[in-house]
Amino acid sequence: MTMKSLTLGIAVGAVLTATSALADYPERAVTIIVPFSAGGNTDSIARIAAEHLSDELGRPVVVENRGGGGGTIGSAMVAKADADGYTLLFGTTGTHNVNPRLREVDYDPIADFTPISAGVVSSVLIVANPEVQADTLADLMTLTASDAGAAMNFSSGGVGTVAHVAGELYNQKTGSHLLHIPYGGAGEAMNDLVAGRVQLNMNNVPAFLSHIESGAVKPLAIAAEKRSKLLPDVPTTAEQGLNGFVMGSWYGLMGPKGLPENVVQILFDAMATLDEDATVVERYKALGLEAAPSESPAAFADFIAAGYVWWGETLDNPVFKE
Structure with a gap:
């Protein structure tokens, strides 16, 4: 065997060994x-x-x-x-x-x-206290963009959280002026929503499921491209005319x-x-x-x-x- 063929054989063998090792992963x-x-x-x-x-x-x-x-x-x-x-x-x-x-x-x-x-x-869900006079997102947008909406607020677990960003994005997209009420954590924000001290919250689905099942809050829309299998009756934001609100x-x-x-x-x-x-x-x-x-x-x-x-x-x- 020549030196050239030996070198080639070693190189091919190394490639095959590396390929075999990768193929055996993990x-x-x-x-x-x-x-x-x-x-x-x-x-x-x-x-x-x-x-x-x-x-x-x-x-x-x-x-x-x-x-x-x-x-x-x-x-x-x-x-x-x-x-x-x-x-x-x-x-x-x-x-x-x-x-x-x-x-x-x-x-x-x-x-x-x-x-x-x-x-x-996990997509953001827009929910309201049952006392809010809105049964759909379209109702809510009409309400919050009106003079009556100036007295409404939304809760979050703090500045910069998903719930805060969602609420401010809602204001921007709908021309509303909901007041942000930041709490020390998501749990506190949820408690005051259920108690009616705040009207709205916009957070990921898991935060709300048990409260939806008990009737403590009502879901109005999901900020996703398609409906959730967990909440198939809740329309998306786009279905109700709120475009560009997916998060x-x-x-x-x-x-x-x-x-x-x-x-x-x-x-x-x-x-x-x-x-x-x-x-x-x-x-x-x-x-x-x-x-x-x-x-x-x-x-x-x-x-x-x-x-x-x-x-x-x-x-x-x-x-x-x-």
């Missing part, structure tokens, strides 16, 4: 970093997805909580991890769209990650930048069946959520990038800098 346990403390919403969502991934991949998928900095510490950790598919992140609207727009973070939310798929997308929170799987394409595809294929797993569907439903895997990794990447732009433009408003 060969050991995969860790998903949840950048928030255990027991929270993101943690619960991620653990349900992790169990599904374990079944699909045939390897343990372990959740590790690395909270702090509003999710930015754990996110930065994954941004600096080896791009081998064994350290992943369950990112959120907060870690990749909101926090990087509000403060300096130790990562680039777009360039430093390889998006795989969304797991859950909510997403939770999804991603890895460090440079994740091999076939590893991304293997992980995506496993995530893509989330909404076909009856156990996952029921467990998410119990949390007031729906599984919503992305159409493709590229679609998830576009979704994150569009959200980054949208939140940047939306938060560039003095009312969010009080």
Whole structure:
């Protein structure tokens, strides 16, 4: 054998070995970093997805909580991890769209990650205290844009929260002047809504489901492109003439930048069946959520990038800098 043919053989062998190794992914346990403390919403969502991934991949998928900095510490950790598919992140609207727009973070939310798929997308629901004289969103828009609407208000868990942003966006889109009443947390804001001390709240669906079932609040519209399976009788904002009002929170799987394409595809294929797993569907439903895997990794990447732009433009408003 000549030196040239020997060199060629070694090179081909190395390629085949690398390809074989990638094809065997995962060969050991995969860790998903949840950048928030255990027991929270993101943690619960991620653990349900992790169990599904374990079944699909045939390897343990372990959740590790690395909270702090509003999710930015754990996110930065994954941004600096080896791009081998064994350290992943369950990112959120907060870690990749909101926090990087509000403060300096130790990562680039777009360039430093390889998006795989969304797991859950939870849309904003517009709800009212039962005493509010509006049974549809159209009724509400007429009311809040009138002189009577000047005395109405909406609650939130604080300045810059989803509920605050949604309420201000509603004002902007409808020409209303609802007064923002910020509380120390979402629970307090909900209590005063139920008690009738505030008239409206606009937050993600899980915050309201039990109160809707009890009749303590009434849902008027969901700020989504299509109706929720959890609330099929509640029309979308666009169905009722409020265009350009689509917002909510997403939770999804991603890895460090440079994740091999076939590893991304293997992980995506496993995530893509989330909404076909009856156990996952029921467990998410119990949390007031729906599984919503992305159409493709590229679609998830576009979704994150569009959200980054949208939140940047939306938060560039003095009312969010009080």
